[in-house]
Amino acid sequence: MVMHLTHIQLTYVSQYCFVSFRMDTFPKCSVCHQEFTLKGPVSYLLPCLHAVCETCVTSAAGGVISCSTCQREVNLTDTCLQKDAVRQKEIFHLTVKQRPTELLCTYEDDGNQAVCWCQECEEFLCEYCQNMHSSVKLSRNHAVHNFGDITPKKLENETNCNIHERYPLHLFDKSCNVYICCQCRRGEHADHEVDYLDEAAEGVTQRIEQHRKDLSALLSRQQTHLQSIRQETQLTNRTQDTLRKTIEHTFRSLRSHLDQREKELLIDLESLTRETKATLHAFETSCEDHHARCTDISGYIRKCLLYASKSVLVQLETTVEGMTRTCLETASPETHDVPEAVFNTNGLSKLKSDMSGFGNITTLKEDSEGGTPEDKQTQTDDDYLADLEQKHEMMLSEKDQTCQVALETINRLQTFLIGFPTEGCVHLLKTGVVDRRMVLNCLHLKYDKDRVNLNEVHINTEGDLVNRESDTRPAGEGRLKRYSGTCSTAPLPQGGCPQYWEMKSRVCLDETLIGNLLILEVCVCREEQMDGYCIGGSPRYYSMTVAHCPTHGKICRKTCKEWKYVRCLPDTLPNTAWASHTLHYGVVYDDARKKIVFIDVKENKVISTLHNVDSSQTLWPMFGVYNPDLLTVSMTLVVGSDINMTEEKKAMIVKALS
Structure with missing residues (x-):
């Protein structure tokens, strides 16, 4: 051949x-x-x-x-x-x-x-x-x-x-x-x-070369991170050996009276070391997996730069850019925080002093003043151990009181949550505050396949809402029909506490957008407004859209409340054909405070807060992905325990609701 x-x-x-x-x-x-x-x-x-x-x-x-x-x-x-x-x-x-x-x-x-x-x-x-x-x-x-x-x-x-x-x-x-x-x-x-063709290929070459440089920088940082993890593992082993020797030396001085305590601390050390090494191993495995994926893509890019023709370079640019962006966006954290074990010997001198003063040799006169000889002789090793146990309990009394307070708080919280209407995951927005308004309910939402508008969208096998037609079975009689590209979930419960869900959307523009073209929408509305003819054009309709904005000439995030635009933020993503992007948004609905908050999870900031929301009747979450002829959108619901609820995110939600 x-x-x-x-x-x-x-x-x-x-x-x-x-x-x-x-x-x-x-x-x-x-x-x-x-x-x-x-x-x-x-x-x-x-x-x-x-x-x-x-x-x-x-x-x-x-x-x-x-x-x-x-x-x-x-x-x-x-x-x-x-x-x-x-x-x-x-x-x-x-x-x-x-x-x-x-x-x-x-x-x-x-x-x-x-x-x-x-x-x-x-x-x-x-x-x-x-x-x-x-x-x-x-x-x-x-x-x-x-x-x-x-x-x-x-x-x-x-x-x-x-x-x-x-x-x-x-x-x-x-x-x-x-x-x-x-x-x-x-x-x-x-x-x-x-x-x-030479100039076009040269431009593609420079862009692919930049992808290679970006991946090389990422691989270098990952290699440094892996080396740091391995060094931490070695340090953990050395710390374990050092502490083992210290513990053994300390407890040898206490002889048989503290053998049991020595064993307990050694077991604690082994457990903590195992947990630390398991954490480091998990970090290492995750980083190695991502490093391997990036290495494969980087290797292929090198082959492209070595073997690909001008025409092939032009054809490969979008695929290479998409895989590079995926690597850069899904890169594992390049820092890790693993606590270092220490052996606390506070009170050791006093303990030794107590032991050295235990028992004495006295004259009979002194015995008559301090007690009968029979009393002195009856203080056995068991009595001494009981005395040590009493002192140990005194040292832990303050800790026990703290634990008791925490236990009482948990009991009150459990009593408070009885009958709480949720099938999702619950988080306390403020630690120690047992107040329904400070409980965040991460709902377990899912797309309703019987309501999805099948004119331009479908729900794929992974459960994502995609702006493409499908040959799957038709939806039920109650499906949405008027505004193409939309889908709903179950209605929101009226629980008197904040409710939260997230959407992660992958967007790829087939061409540069113009006019007032929609990409995606997230909103909350009443049931009778779910199948309207226009987006955001109904009373008691609260939405956030990503669309090309004629005013700014860019792709913007727009929030709307009852016919009126509240806020328009430009530069949501570049208006560039064949480029792939990931958008990650969150929605907080608080029927008690009558507020809806839209959050950009990737940027970790509040997009807009809508006040005076009419929550007198049940509201429904709505989702839309549009214009399949011009772009590709795949929207995934992130709900329940799948939501990464960080302390920073909690603080941002509390501030937006206050």
Whole structure:
């Protein structure tokens, strides 16, 4: 099989690509784990930037491929895979460098060992055919490379237009997103915005190079964090050894009277050390997993920069940017806080003094003054241990009182929460304050499949609201019909306390937005207003939308209360085509205070607080994702115990409600 290099042109080579990147390993299929070969099945590129062979693509069960490297599933009915031009070039280069004996002359079917490669003919040549090739007038000036001299740069070959075969593809049509020749430019592409392919590829190269730098910086920080975790683990082990020796030395001085206490403290130390090491191990495992994902993507980016042609670079930019942004946005914390164990020996001197003063040798006179000899003799080791126990209980009295107060508070709180109307997760907004208005109920909401408007949206198998039509069963008779793209949940309970839920939305613009185009909406309204014709255009309707704003000329967050806009915040996300973004918002509904608060969870700030909310009747949460022809939106509900309720978030909610 002869590889057609016209599909795998190389435009960018840099020496740093070889640092920490092994060129001696043949890539493998992420499904069957078979090595790719020059004559084997063609490699295809998955959205996660891993490779799958053509055999696995054609034989995928149910049309779904599961990548064993990152466990991501790809539905082939929704995703069109492209050939992995980067890895095809890599396989060719590795075969030439490491397995040249497998390459036979393709110029004539004589089975001779090939020794060189003709770039123009795309043929392997043996020594005899090389001499013949050089003597023929038509091919004597062709670029022929010996295997030892072949580099990725020398594999580059100019590609001609499929329509105008004599003209090379050296232009890039930004409007059609295709590369064209000069003749195409004079034809149907005459009025389009066109750039030279070299310049377009150079721009993509710079952006992908920036992605590589961002990932390299992240990997460097992760490596530093991993090293810090390992050092903390070693320090924890050394601390354990040091404290063990200290505890053993201390309790040796107390002899048998404190053996039991010694064992208890050693058990406490072992437990604390185990918990500390388990925490550090969890940090390390999480960081290593994310580091491995980032390493895979960074490695593929290096391959792109080494092997990808100009056209492939342009095609790969969106996928590479999306995976890079995912890595950067989901990066694990780069700091950790693990308490260090210490051995508190407060009161040791007094304890030793008490022990040294226990018992004495006196005269009979002194015995008669202080007690009978029989009394003195009856004070056994059991009496002494009882005395020590009494002193120990006195030392812990203050701690016991504190625990008693805490227990009483818990009992009062349990009594207070009896009959509390929630199926979610409850948090105290202020510690120690047993007040229904200070209890935050994280509701367990879920989309109502019988009410979803199926004209432009559906609920997928993961339970997300997606702005795409689906072939799933129709919703019930009570489904929403008028305003396309909406869905509701169950109504909100009237519990007299703040209620909270969150939404995490993944947004990808297919093109730059203009006008007053909606992306997504979150709102609270009465049941009779759920299926209105216009968004935010009803009384007792409280909403936050993300949409393109003609006033600012940007994508803004707008909050609305009963016909009127309350606040408009620009620069919610860049108005850039093919860019992916994650938006994370929270909603607080307090029927007692008559307030609704919209929160940006990622920025950790309040977007807007709506006052004087009419809570006299039951209100319903509403959600919307819109304009499937212009963008892709997938909205996930984050509810109940899945909500990460930090102290900082609690303080922000308390401040917004006060």
